[in-house]
């Protein structure tokens with residue numbers, strides 16, 4: 004893989020992210036907003052934002068609808084992020100993120116998104132194939148719009164493979180389970196997604212590592228499990244490494260996982276070792292968690308923080 008190749012990110016269900024900050028969230032009560040911001044969101048789009056700031060050759064493709072969809076396109080254009088979003092009927096969703104200052108926790112309330120019918124999804128396949136020309140790596144991330152068959156990511160992974168392109172998959176539920184069957188190169192489940200996939204609670208690092216390792220036998224080369232403030236575990240055929248994040252004041256954890264995915268894509272393109280990969284991804288996620296709204300990390304912020312990530316090899320029994 005060459006650092007100069009193109010990375011294509013797919014966001015089938017983008018969003019306008021509206022992040023609001025409240026002093027102390029009152030469940031079932033009146034909450035007055037102290038401050039707010041609006042960002043173009045959706046997992047693949049966030050990944051593209053980070054990769055563009057790394058000066059990688061990246062295109063964000065996907066589907067968008069109506070006024071909100073145009074807003075996503077305009078915001079990305081303002082940030083000079085190449086984006087090609089197919090037009091659909093309806094409206095792109097607005098996702099609400101509520102940051103509680105007192106607990107430093109973010110609550111996400113995501114709309115389902117526009118309906119994707121069979122004709123739109125066939126049209127997207129054509130759009131996708133056109134964009135596979137000259138691509139080196141594909142990133143599939145985020146939820147599928149209502150109407151999309153759960154095996155759709157698997158279909159895109161197989162199509163990409165026909166064009167010689169490897170995939171990094173960040174999905175959940177059935178889309179993740181069926182995507183795995185198509186053997187992407189890398190997956191990044193968070194701990195909850197991994198537990199759902201395995202159908203069991205994973206309480207120790209040993210259990211997490213064993214679960215992640217069981218997925219490698221399906222042709223996947225790396226599994227990166229993110230665990231919020233508890234850091235992450237990267238498992239490859241050769242080893243398992245745990246990364247512990249440095250202390251931060253989390254301002255909005257929205258996009259932290261996407262920043263990890265971006266750093267993972269970057270590490271693959273740059274042929275970094277598993278240790279370097281664990282360091283880069285952890286620093287990227289942690290820096291983003293310390294920024295407001297869906298604002299993501301930059302390369303210089305990662306370079307400044309990366310030495311603070313603690314790595315430990317997980318000894319498997």
Ligand SMILES: Nc1ncnc2c1ncn2[C@@H]1O[C@H](COP(=O)(O)OP(=O)(O)OP(=O)(O)O)[C@@H](O)[C@H]1O
Nearest residue numbers: 193229230231232234248258259260261288289292
């Ligand atoms: N509260 C926190 N303190 C320190 N680091 C954090 C915190 N939350 C997230 N991170 C960093 O970000 C990484 C990714 O977070 P997380 O596991 O929440 O991702 P995710 O669930 O995929 O998120 P999302 O889907 O919202 O992007 C973590 O591994 C960690 O490095």
Ligand SMILES: O=P(O)(O)OC[C@@]1(O)O[C@H](CO)[C@@H](O)[C@@H]1O
Nearest residue numbers: 018044045046098113145146258
């Ligand atoms: O509903 P999905 O597709 O699972 O997640 C969408 C989303 O929550 O993910 C991003 C953060 O990771 C946000 O920009 C966006 O609102």
